[in-house]
Amino acid sequence: MTRLSPQAIRLMIPVLSLAVLLAAVFWLQPRAMSYMGMNLLFNLAVPIALATIAQMLVIAVNDLDLSIGTFVSFSACVTAVYLPTAPLVAVAILLGAICVYALIGILIHLRDLPSIVVTLGMSFVWGGLAVLILPSPGGQAAGWLRALMTASTPFVPLAIIASVVIAVVAHLLVMRSTLGVAIRGIGGNARSVARAGWSVMKIKAAAYALSAFFSVLAGMALVGVTTSADANIALRYTLLSIAGVILGGGEFVGGRVSPVGAVIGALTLTLAGSFLSFLRISPDWQIGAQGAVLIIVLGLRLLLARREA
Amino acid sequence: MRIRSMLAASAAIFACAFSPLTAHADTAGKKIALSNNYAGNSWRQAMLTSWDKVTKEAVKAGVVASADAFTTAENQATEQAAQIQNMILQGYDAIVLNAASPTALNGAVKAACDAGIVVVSFDGIVNEPCAWRIAVDFKEMGRSQVEYLSKRLPKGGNLLEVRGLAGVFVDDEISAGIHEGVKQFPQFKIVGSVHGDWAQDVAQRAVAGILPSLPDIAAVVTQGGDGYGAAQAFEAAKRPTPVIIMGNREDELQWWKKQKDASGYETMSVSIAPGVSTLAFWVAQQILDGKQVKKDLTVPFLRIDQATLEENLKTTQKGGVANVEYSQADAQKVIAEAK
Numbered sequence: 111m112t113r114l115s116p117q118a119i120r121l122m123i124p125v126l127s128l129a130v131l132l133a134a135v136f137w138l139q140p141r142a143m144s145y146m147g148m149n150l151l152f153n154l155a156v157p158i159a160l161a162t163i164a165q166m167l168v169i170a171v172n173d174l175d176l177s178i179g180t181f182v183s184f185s186a187c188v189t190a191v192y193l194p195t196a197p198l199v200a201v202a203i204l205l206g207a208i209c210v211y212a213l214i215g216i217l218i219h220l221r222d223l224p225s226i227v228v229t230l231g232m233s234f235v236w237g238g239l240a241v242l243i244l245p246s247p248g249g250q251a252a253g254w255l256r257a258l259m260t261a262s263t264p265f266v267p268l269a270i271i272a273s274v275v276i277a278v279v280a281h282l283l284v285m286r287s288t289l290g291v292a293i294r295g296i297g298g299n300a301r302s303v304a305r306a307g308w309s310v311m312k313i314k315a316a317a318y319a320l321s322a323f324f325s326v327l328a329g330m331a332l333v334g335v336t337t338s339a340d341a342n343i344a345l346r347y348t349l350l351s352i353a354g355v356i357l358g359g360g361e362f363v364g365g366r367v368s369p370v371g372a373v374i375g376a377l378t379l380t381l382a383g384s385f386l387s388f389l390r391i392s393p394d395w396q397i398g399a400q401g402a403v404l405i406i407v408l409g410l411r412l413l414l415a416r417r418e419a
Numbered sequence: 420m421r422i423r424s425m426l427a428a429s430a431a432i433f434a435c436a437f438s439p440l441t442a443h444a445d446t447a448g449k450k451i452a453l454s455n456n457y458a459g460n461s462w463r464q465a466m467l468t469s470w471d472k473v474t475k476e477a478v479k480a481g482v483v484a485s486a487d488a489f490t491t492a493e494n495q496a497t498e499q500a501a502q503i504q505n506m507i508l509q510g511y512d513a514i515v516l517n518a519a520s521p522t523a524l525n526g527a528v529k530a531a532c533d534a535g536i537v538v539v540s541f542d543g544i545v546n547e548p549c550a551w552r553i554a555v556d557f558k559e560m561g562r563s564q565v566e567y568l569s570k571r572l573p574k575g576g577n578l579l580e581v582r583g584l585a586g587v588f589v590d591d592e593i594s595a596g597i598h599e600g601v602k603q604f605p606q607f608k609i610v611g612s613v614h615g616d617w618a619q620d621v622a623q624r625a626v627a628g629i630l631p632s633l634p635d636i637a638a639v640v641t642q643g644g645d646g647y648g649a650a651q652a653f654e655a656a657k658r659p660t661p662v663i664i665m666g667n668r669e670d671e672l673q674w675w676k677k678q679k680d681a682s683g684y685e686t687m688s689v690s691i692a693p694g695v696s697t698l699a700f701w702v703a704q705q706i707l708d709g710k711q712v713k714k715d716l717t718v719p720f721l722r723i724d725q726a727t728l729e730e731n732l733k734t735t736q737k738g739g740v741a742n743v744e745y746s747q748a749d750a751q752k753v754i755a756e757a758k
Contacts, residue, residue, distance in 0.1 A: 336525060
């Protein structure tokens with residue numbers, strides 16, 4: 111019998127929990143077991159998956175980004191306001207925002223600041239900018255964006271294809287590319303990466319910029335799904351993305367992350383919400399129940415990790 | 420053959436006898452869901468209670484098969500969008516919606532419409548064209564106050580305006596309506612304007628602050644939740660109490676009742692009843708029943724006058740807002756008026 115690699119074991123729990131939840135949802139609501147049903151279940155998970163990858167990149171360098179929710183909202187506002195009428199302006203603003211993220215990464219590295227504090231501060235900046243750009247809810251999705259997010263692909267719903275594509279791209283980027291190895295290396299042991307001749311500052315800046323890039327994609331995908339934006343549209347994403355990374359087998363320190371797991375984690379979280387509402391759990395209990403789902407999955411992981419050791 | 424015709428005849432008699440009950444048999448198998456984004460204040464609580472009460476009776480009477488209420492745990496548009504998509508999967512025929520955002524739910528609302536589901540939004544409305552909207556005409560709410568005053572005080576006089584929370588859409592709308600009313604009835608003049616933030620204590624402080632600089636005030640126009648505070652400020656300044664328009668809050672009605680009993684004080688009170696959720700329910704039922712309904716409807720105000728004060732006060736909970744639950748006939752009236 112071949113021994114499973116630690117990576118595969120790490121991925122087992124998220125895959126299993128997603129499968130169990132999916133089976134439960136299908137059992138509760140057989141209607142969900144259809145092309146349209148899968149799309150409805152998962153199309154809002156696509157932006158969450160992108161935001162989770164963004165969070166994962168920051169967690170990979172042992173930091174935590176508390177501004178993802180407001181930054182995705184900001185990107186969504188820019189997308190909804192400028193992309194249809196002045197695409198160049200939109201691209202310029204979003205590229206500028208990515209540069210700002212890279213600068214934040216540099217700042218955190220140079221001054222050795224706690225990332226939680228810096229990003230928490232930045233969350234107010236992004237939130238304020240979002241309100242400035244879109245004072246009252248509105249804007250619209252560019253035609254091509256809406257068409258992309260609502261495309262009816264043959265056989266497999268778009269939401270599933272998009273999730274797989276995100277997982278594969280993120281996997282190649284983080285697990286296979288040189289940059290990805292360096293980013294995870296910083297999380298594991300920054301000093302040895304520096305000794306090997308790398309510039310830790312540059313890598314950190316790259317990690318933050320990549321994270322911002324995925325957040326921007328999340329904002330755009332969100333506008334494509336909802337057709338318009340709101341300055342507060344994605345505030346939940348901060349916590350959802352962190353939970354998604356951890357649920358997907360990532361760890362807060364040590365550069366131990368799993369892109370495929372993160373996407374599965376995001377899908378699981380989305381599905382947990384639907385599952386609870388199909389169960390008709392009163393809203394007062396839903397937050398608690400969602401927490402319980404998280405704790406159960408994490409508890410399982412802990413058990414398995416002991417076995418692994 | 421004879422038996423069959425007899426059967427048919429008796430069936431016809433049955434149908435006639437029970438027609439008042441089964442006139443809406445078309446919707447007897449329909450399921451309606453309420454998607455609500457927030458339940459954290461007394462208005463929303465009253466809204467959910469009204470929904471529960473009215474829909475329970477409707478389900479019992481066989482008008483609809485079920486009418487479940489869902490509230491999102493966090494007041495977030497993405498969460499509510501997911502909730503609506505779940506409702507599509509659960510096979511509801513209509514979704515009654517109090518939305519977290521007028522725009523951010525459009526994708527989910529469109530998906531519901533495409534699945535053949537009737538979406539009726541109220542209070543927090545959505546601007547997706549395929550949905551119905553039951554909106555509040557805040558402008559008219561402001562204008563009607565001045566219209567009432569023009570009958571009470573034909574000679575006119577000075578008005579003090581107590582506004583709501585600065586920068587909020589509702590405040591701008593009501594105030595615009597009041598100014599429109601003043602233009603329509605030029606015997607009135609707004610001599611002062613303060614922000615009361617829809618809270619009695621804030622209103623009292625604001626009115627007390629501006630009162631010394633004002634001439635005689637004939638009436639106070641308000642936005643609701645501020646009339647009692649304004650009255651207290653006038654009392655504290657030992658100035659004669661003007662006609663203060665109230666906003667259906669329990670403390671305001673109590674104060675009015677006390678004044679009415681003591682000195683025959685006369686005014687009126689106007690606001691939106693939380694029971695508007697039940698109006699939306701009946702509108703959804705009417706649409707499912709195949710009625711032609713315009714996409715934009717207006718919520719009637721709940722207006723309390725001198726004669727109806729006691730009866731409304733009796734049904735208003737302590738610290739709450741006067742409420743009214745709407746019936747199917749009310750919904751039909753609103754629909755007919757919009758045509």
